Amino acid sequence: MSTLAGKELILGVTGSIAAYKAVLLVRELTRAGARVTVCLTEHAERFVTALTFRTLSGRAVLTDLFDPQSDEAVEHVALGERAAALIVAPATANLIAKAAHGIADDFLTTVLLAARGPVLIAPAMDGGMWDHAAVQANVATLRQRGVAVLEPDTGPLASGLSGKGRLPEVDVILESLHSLLTPVRDLAGERVLVTAGPTREPIDPVRYITNRSSGKMGYRLAAAAQRRGATVTLVSGPTAIAPPPGVVVVPVESAEEMREAVLQHLRGTTIVIKAAAVADYRAKTPAATKIKGKRDLTLELTPNPDILAEVAAQRTGAFVVGFAAETDDVAKNAQAKLEAKGIELLVANDVSRAGIGFDADDNEVLLIDRWGGAEPLPRMSKGEVADAILSRVLALRKRAAQPVTR
Ligand code: PMT
Numbered sequence: 001m002s003t004l005a006g007k008e009l010i011l012g013v014t015g016s017i018a019a020y021k022a023v024l025l026v027r028e029l030t031r032a033g034a035r036v037t038v039c040l041t042e043h044a045e046r047f048v049t050a051l052t053f054r055t056l057s058g059r060a061v062l063t064d065l066f067d068p069q070s071d072e073a074v075e076h077v078a079l080g081e082r083a084a085a086l087i088v089a090p091a092t093a094n095l096i097a098k099a100a101h102g103i104a105d106d107f108l109t110t111v112l113l114a115a116r117g118p119v120l121i122a123p124a125m126d127g128g129m130w131d132h133a134a135v136q137a138n139v140a141t142l143r144q145r146g147v148a149v150l151e152p153d154t155g156p157l158a159s160g161l162s163g164k165g166r167l168p169e170v171d172v173i174l175e176s177l178h179s180l181l182t183p184v185r186d187l188a189g190e191r192v193l194v195t196a197g198p199t200r201e202p203i204d205p206v207r208y209i210t211n212r213s214s215g216k217m218g219y220r221l222a223a224a225a226q227r228r229g230a231t232v233t234l235v236s237g238p239t240a241i242a243p244p245p246g247v248v249v250v251p252v253e254s255a256e257e258m259r260e261a262v263l264q265h266l267r268g269t270t271i272v273i274k275a276a277a278v279a280d281y282r283a284k285t286p287a288a289t290k291i292k293g294k295r296d297l298t299l300e301l302t303p304n305p306d307i308l309a310e311v312a313a314q315r316t317g318a319f320v321v322g323f324a325a326e327t328d329d330v331a332k333n334a335q336a337k338l339e340a341k342g343i344e345l346l347v348a349n350d351v352s353r354a355g356i357g358f359d360a361d362d363n364e365v366l367l368i369d370r371w372g373g374a375e376p377l378p379r380m381s382k383g384e385v386a387d388a389i390l391s392r393v394l395a396l397r398k399r400a401a402q403p404v405t406r
Helices: 019-031 050-057 076-082 093-101 107-114 127-131 133-144 170-181 216-227 255-264 307-313 330-341 382-401
Strands: 008-013 035-040 085-091 119-123 153-156 162-166 191-196 201-204 207-209 231-236 248-251 271-274 281-283 301-303 319-326 345-350 365-369 374-376
Touching: 008 019, 008 076, 008 107, 019 035, 019 050, 019 085, 019 170, 035 050, 035 107, 076 107, 085 093, 085 107, 085 170, 093 107, 093 119, 093 133, 119 170, 127 133, 127 162, 170 216, 170 382, 191 216, 191 255, 207 281, 216 231, 216 271, 216 382, 231 255, 255 307, 271 307, 307 319, 307 330, 319 330, 319 382, 330 345, 330 365, 345 382, 365 382
Parallel strands: 008 035, 008 085, 085 119, 191 231, 191 271, 201 281, 231 248, 271 319, 319 345
Antiparallel strands: 153 162, 201 207, 281 301, 345 365, 365 374
């Protein structure tokens, strides 16, 4: 059962173009069994209607502190006190400033002062605004006070510019909410090394070979392991995802850089999880200057080192988990990969299917282990898949440690 089942939550929505994504968030929260009261600021109502949220949450939407028709309006203190958590997504620079300074001039900011449970703020604004010293000072004030303020994502912004300011993905907000509400620390004392994202293999100074990995699967694994108490290092190829709070991120580009970083951080690691989509090949001799166009070009490729197999061969005592990106004969190919790489657990996904695998928010995986176990998991969010993998690792390790009784 989801940790959100039956939880009373307040979701504050402020006036940002990203307000439409709050609709998806309400859908996911209610799907997980949470009871969500949505609170819209006056400016949020210009982007999304209260009706949409009322329909999805099945509850009255709070907008006006002085609405004489609304019982909740006079109950803002009780509402704040009863909520298991208060989430603001998207949160504008204006809301963040008001929250940092204790200003309570509308329903949402008043409930923020009344809230007794954890508060999670997911910012969305233009990149220049996020970087402004005033915004950064307000964010620091809130964090010092124990408010969880997520880092915005990087990418195209509503202004037409590109930068850091996008609302973090719904899955990331959910993951952070879980970590605020779930005090499970079953990975305390573990040192987890996760790889994520694609690698880039240069052809010349301006071009490279890569693949469709977004890094979502690996980042969810790192965040879930950190939430469950592990010390986590995330070796990441290039992605647009904000680093999970509390995780040490080691950015790399090529497979060779990834290999070096993984081997460097292997000592003392108890669990290695290789979710990265490492390019199997690289250009044998990348050109030193830009290759000119308008002629046929033959690229000579050479295989990259198999990092996973190398890690397993080192027999450091770490529990090694690999992934298999397959497009056909998933179970058969995955079994062969498990044996060829000499690892403990393999997570196989069919990357030819829409809605799962590369760059999707969900995944559907088959877990096969060296002790002969095979467990297909239904389609679920990558955050949930991450938790299921980590639980499986703990269960398998415990079982492997027990003496065999005949
Ligand atoms: O990043 P997302 O968009 O969220 O997508 C998730 C994912 C599809 C990338 C992920 O679920 C996944 O399947 N990751 C493994 C991708 C892959 O490279 O699979 P593979 O079957 O080619 O490799 C098998 C394993 O060996 C992987 O653990 C891989 O990290 C590792 N490997 C592969 C090649 C190589 N040279 N070195 C390696 O360590």
